[in-house]
Amino acid sequence: MFPYLLRRILHALLILLGAFTFSFILLQVMPGDAITVKFQDPDLGLTPQQIAEIRLSYGADGSRVAQYFHTLTGMLRGDFGYSVQQGVPVSTLLRTTLPVTLRLAAFSFVVAILEAMAIAFLATALPFAFLRRMLAALPGFLGAIPVFWFGIALIQFLSFKLRLVPVVGAGPYEAMILPTLAISLPIGAPLAQVLLGNLDEIAARPFVAVVRTKGAGALWTLFHHVAPNAILPFLTISGLVFGELLAGAVVTETIFGLNGIGQLTQQAVAGQDVAVLQAVVMISAAAYVLINLTIDLVYPLFDPRIHLQGRTMS
Amino acid sequence: MTAQLHHSPQPVLDVRGLNVFYPARGGFDAARHHVVQDVSFSIPRFGMTALLGESGSGKSTIGKSIIGLLPRGAVLEKGSIDFDGLDMTSLAERQMEALRGRRIGFIPQDPSNSLNPVKTVGAQLGEMFTLHGRYPRETVRARSIALLERVGLKEPARRFSQYPHELSGGMRQRVLIAMAVALKPELIIADEPTSALDATVQMQILDLLDTLCQENGTSVLLVTHDLSVAAARTNHTIILRGGRVEEEGATRDIFANPASAYTRTLLDSRPRFVPATGRPVFTGDQPDAAVTVENLVQEYPLARGRTFRAVDDISFSVRAGTTHALVGESGSGKTTILRALVGLLKPTAGSIHVAGQDVSTTRGTLAFRRQIQLVYQNPHGSLNPKQTVGEILEEAIGNFQRVDRADRQKAVRHILDRVGLPRSVIERRPGMMSGGQCQRVALARGLVIQPRVLVLDEVVSALDVCVQAQILTLLTDLQKELGLTYIFVSHDLAVVRQISDTVTVLYHGRQMESGTVESVFTTPRSDYTKLLIAAAQ
Numbered sequence: 001m002f003p004y005l006l007r008r009i010l011h012a013l014l015i016l017l018g019a020f021t022f023s024f025i026l027l028q029v030m031p032g033d034a035i036t037v038k039f040q041d042p043d044l045g046l047t048p049q050q051i052a053e054i055r056l057s058y059g060a061d062g063s064r065v066a067q068y069f070h071t072l073t074g075m076l077r078g079d080f081g082y083s084v085q086q087g088v089p090v091s092t093l094l095r096t097t098l099p100v101t102l103r104l105a106a107f108s109f110v111v112a113i114l115e116a117m118a119i120a121f122l123a124t125a126l127p128f129a130f131l132r133r134m135l136a137a138l139p140g141f142l143g144a145i146p147v148f149w150f151g152i153a154l155i156q157f158l159s160f161k162l163r164l165v166p167v168v169g170a171g172p173y174e175a176m177i178l179p180t181l182a183i184s185l186p187i188g189a190p191l192a193q194v195l196l197g198n199l200d201e202i203a204a205r206p207f208v209a210v211v212r213t214k215g216a217g218a219l220w221t222l223f224h225h226v227a228p229n230a231i232l233p234f235l236t237i238s239g240l241v242f243g244e245l246l247a248g249a250v251v252t253e254t255i256f257g258l259n260g261i262g263q264l265t266q267q268a269v270a271g272q273d274v275a276v277l278q279a280v281v282m283i284s285a286a287a288y289v290l291i292n293l294t295i296d297l298v299y300p301l302f303d304p305r306i307h308l309q310g311r312t313m314s
Numbered sequence: 315m316t317a318q319l320h321h322s323p324q325p326v327l328d329v330r331g332l333n334v335f336y337p338a339r340g341g342f343d344a345a346r347h348h349v350v351q352d353v354s355f356s357i358p359r360f361g362m363t364a365l366l367g368e369s370g371s372g373k374s375t376i377g378k379s380i381i382g383l384l385p386r387g388a389v390l391e392k393g394s395i396d397f398d399g400l401d402m403t404s405l406a407e408r409q410m411e412a413l414r415g416r417r418i419g420f421i422p423q424d425p426s427n428s429l430n431p432v433k434t435v436g437a438q439l440g441e442m443f444t445l446h447g448r449y450p451r452e453t454v455r456a457r458s459i460a461l462l463e464r465v466g467l468k469e470p471a472r473r474f475s476q477y478p479h480e481l482s483g484g485m486r487q488r489v490l491i492a493m494a495v496a497l498k499p500e501l502i503i504a505d506e507p508t509s510a511l512d513a514t515v516q517m518q519i520l521d522l523l524d525t526l527c528q529e530n531g532t533s534v535l536l537v538t539h540d541l542s543v544a545a546a547r548t549n550h551t552i553i554l555r556g557g558r559v560e561e562e563g564a565t566r567d568i569f570a571n572p573a574s575a576y577t578r579t580l581l582d583s584r585p586r587f588v589p590a591t592g593r594p595v596f597t598g599d600q601p602d603a604a605v606t607v608e609n610l611v612q613e614y615p616l617a618r619g620r621t622f623r624a625v626d627d628i629s630f631s632v633r634a635g636t637t638h639a640l641v642g643e644s645g646s647g648k649t650t651i652l653r654a655l656v657g658l659l660k661p662t663a664g665s666i667h668v669a670g671q672d673v674s675t676t677r678g679t680l681a682f683r684r685q686i687q688l689v690y691q692n693p694h695g696s697l698n699p700k701q702t703v704g705e706i707l708e709e710a711i712g713n714f715q716r717v718d719r720a721d722r723q724k725a726v727r728h729i730l731d732r733v734g735l736p737r738s739v740i741e742r743r744p745g746m747m748s749g750g751q752c753q754r755v756a757l758a759r760g761l762v763i764q765p766r767v768l769v770l771d772e773v774v775s776a777l778d779v780c781v782q783a784q785i786l787t788l789l790t791d792l793q794k795e796l797g798l799t800y801i802f803v804s805h806d807l808a809v810v811r812q813i814s815d816t817v818t819v820l821y822h823g824r825q826m827e828s829g830t831v832e833s834v835f836t837t838p839r840s841d842y843t844k845l846l847i848a849a850a851q
Contacts, residue, residue, distance in 0.1 A: 205427060206422060206423075206424060206427045206428050207427055207428050207429055207430050207431075209383060209422070210420070210422050210428045210429070210490070211430070211441075212383050212414070213381055213383060213414055213415065213419075213420035213422075214414065214415040214420075214441060214442055214445055214493060215411050215412065215413070215414040215415030215416060215445045215446060216411070216415075216441070216445055217407075217408075217411050220445070224441075225430050225433070228430075228432050228433070229430070229431065229432055232432075302432070303431075303432055304431075304432060304434075304477045304479075305431060305432075305477070305479050
């Protein structure tokens, strides 16, 4: 168990290093940089020499290899460097934006999973075939709705028309309601599809028929036998989907005016603010690695066939 | 087995005019595909009744109709199923649920996937009680453990908290039997309960079922394709063919004096454990061996640097143009030896020579693979469902040499004639052919590159007896015409005796004995071989 855990953590760290290196190279390859964007503005009238000095003060001089190690060691110390755009340490920016995004991601994740379960179980257990078919078709439809359009529609309808939720002057949790709804649907839709597919597949397994021959009813069979098996692949997929949540934050936060990582990213891209982008990439990668590690570690709780020595028994 | 025929006037179950169909695609009223037609029979109280038929005879569908769990899409059109004065076809689902498990038990076919993999044995067995009444937890546990002990499982308390994957196939089938008998039902439907098990285990399981049902006064409907099992175990037999009842009567009468021509064909096709007629007798070590295996050891790596020895010091040699059988139950190392023979594994120790070539140095080369071809057990699984027969066979040729299209097609037509398939199958895909036809295609694929050795891995065990007999005849003819050498793996001793010249008996990776078929089968030296022979008779 412990060597396994150690190995997995080492593995996770390697992935993070890979993500760092890859994103560093990509960001370096981009033509121009933040300093050029911000200070080469003719209106400022700075001389090339002055710009070079600014470059020096941001640590943006020297060879790329030196910069790579400079940035990497900084990150290990928790120092993400300075945002050239806003002239403050990146960590200060993160301190205000990260909680917003994490809150949004966590809420949407939970709501998406609830939605997926509701759709999948109802589509399996409802009494009338046409109802089941309608629900089974729902995920495909929901997944096709663009987030930006749905977000705007939600504001229009729930906030402006029905005045159920305020958009302006909402508290930190009130402000989460609409964005959570908007983002959880496209995230929940593929989850529902996966779960529904699993439920169907498991229901066709011979052992389920055997359960029925024991005198179990359809619902008992569904919840006591089919669902515990169907939940396994669903777990894996939900971990992968969490990554999409972070990516989806860019659009959602822009629409709902949330000051989170998404907005930060969008501004940083516009201003080629490399230090900020690098930090965002690392945070997303860390979140992604962490949630998937957690899922792998809890997997044996759901499936007794998996042992944590890293091999399966058959 | 079952002592006497207690023909009480009232049968436990009476089926009258049963019709089941699958609606054809494109609407309900389009051509209906009837799988069960006008079937009537009754199951006498006490003892075992055989519902006997080949694949597609409707036997499983009838079993499932009785318990009210037809597969999705199947429609029970008309007919009545009378169980103790109740017409089960008119019962509501809730009433059926109360009957199932409590008054009518069910034992499924394949124990390996008939238990929920994520629940303990105890939870699944205990469910039997909780579904049909309110019992304190401790009572359920105590009664479940007692049942596990009753079905012959050692350490029942430990089994109770184990998961299905921790038990062997035979043990799982015992658990499933424990479930079926838990509430002492009046009738148990056993759907091919032993066909997925090894011969020696098969006997034990049927003995157990027999004893328990006599104890509880339970009648058993044994759904099976196995004539020997029906003959040995049951006192009443119903023979099905193409969804209709061919004949019904006392087992003894049917097997002694079959009324229908079909039953007679069935009985004649059954491989019997008797010496083969018309095979030339070879004695052991002949100089011109096509395959020699010397002191083969094959290990698989396990976690933490340990290894598992699947095959331990096996030696045999096969004279060109003869058949050597490998006999053994699951876990005996048969498959490992096959994989080593065709060069898929590198031997850990020992040597294998095929047609004069050393496997460990030439395996993987085209020249080696040309000499030896493998044919698998399940023909539907080993043929690409997206390819036509023509494509499958042409691909096999193209893998070995560049031949132009016309020549490839000529070779395909030639080989199809050889294996007795009409040329019209060239355009067909495996899904549109029967099991026997697919197995012929699989043989053709092996033969089309003209190898010298054919490795046949349980090639007839998935087939019905009549088809099985045809394929065995085909194999014998091909051997004679082409001078082929066969390595024939089978668990069925009767088949082995019909087709093989020499045999090696394997048990847990070790060689129990090896020699000519008749010497091994008439004067077995190891106890294990004796046990196998007892199970085959």
